[in-house]
Amino acid sequence: MYNVSKACLAGFALLLIGVGSARGQGVNGSITATATVQTPITVTGTQNMSFGNVFPGVAKAILYSDASNAGKFSVAGQASTPVTYSFTLPANLTSAGNNLPIGSWLGYENATNSTSGGSGITPSATPTTSTLSGSGALFFFLGATVTPPANQPAGSYTGTVTLTVSY
Amino acid sequence: MKLLAYAVALTALMVHPLSGQRPISVTGVRSLVFGAVLPGVPAVVPRTSAANAGQFDLTGPHDTQAALTFTLPVVMTGPAGATLPLLFGGSDAGYSQSQSVASQIGFDPKQPFVITFNQNGRGSVFLGGTAQPIPTQRAGNYTATITLTMVSLP
DSSP, X not given: OHHHHHHHHHHHHHHHHHHHHHSSOEEEEEEEEEEEEOOOOEEEEEEOOOOOSOOTTOOEEEOTTOTTTSEEEEEEOXXXXXXXXXXXXXXXXXXXXXXXXXXXXXXXXXXXXXXXXSEEXXXXXXXXXXXXXXXXXXXXXXXXXXXXXXXXXXXXXXXXXXXXXXX | OHHXXXXXXXXXXXXXXXXXXXXXXXXXXXXXXXXXXXXXXXXXXXTTOTTTSEXXXXXXXXXXXXEEEEXXXXXXXXXXXXXXXXXXXXXXXXXXXXXXXXXXXXXXXXXXXXXXXXXXXXXXXXXXXXXXXXTTOOOEEEEEEEEEEEEEOO
């Protein structure tokens, strides 16, 4: 009798295992998600735009080709990749609450650090497209004109030019 | 001893109806591949992309139902522990009874989804998604694991 009970129990256990495996069982599988992030963009202001001494009533221009005084930016990123750039340009330089008008912005963009072999641009807030060089570089050169009125107060005037570049 | 034989025979009879049908299984077939991604530029892989969508192949007893549940990462991990946000939209997963990427029923991978196996006892799940690198995202290779769990329903 004891053997019979054991046999029945064993059979019942096997039965439960069989049914259990057929109902409500879970299996899983996995995959990977992959991405290769390219080089982020860096923008560096490498030379300030410098007008030097300016006299009231006398406009003064700095050409983008002026190696010593033109503004200059260098950009680094993923090689041979299109980018969009824009400038935030001041309308005035300021000093102790006084304004010195600045305008007539002219610029130049180039894949090399030179004002030849590239393209002339008109810097503005409007997004413009360009392409990073085969080494991932891009250079911008800026010139502008200040127009102090005859009654321009004396002082040291400054303003900020911002270049924004994105893929 | 005879009774033990009966018990084993009964057990075999109960299990026998499942023999000859496909066992349930989930197999990761293809990774979800975003490829080259630019910092600051979201990269989208649709679930209908034959080359880049993730794919799982499923098997199970024909004409039965099963519940699917994803375990989805929120980021991919890259160099020096850098993370790259990963998003899944409400229709980024798709189920195909015919295992064709061109013939899917879309579903939300963040919610459980019930499928019905066809006569062949096979099916495939495809998965798309969006990688959202920030503008200063560190360059390098990023990976994450996506798991699909399937539970057969009575």
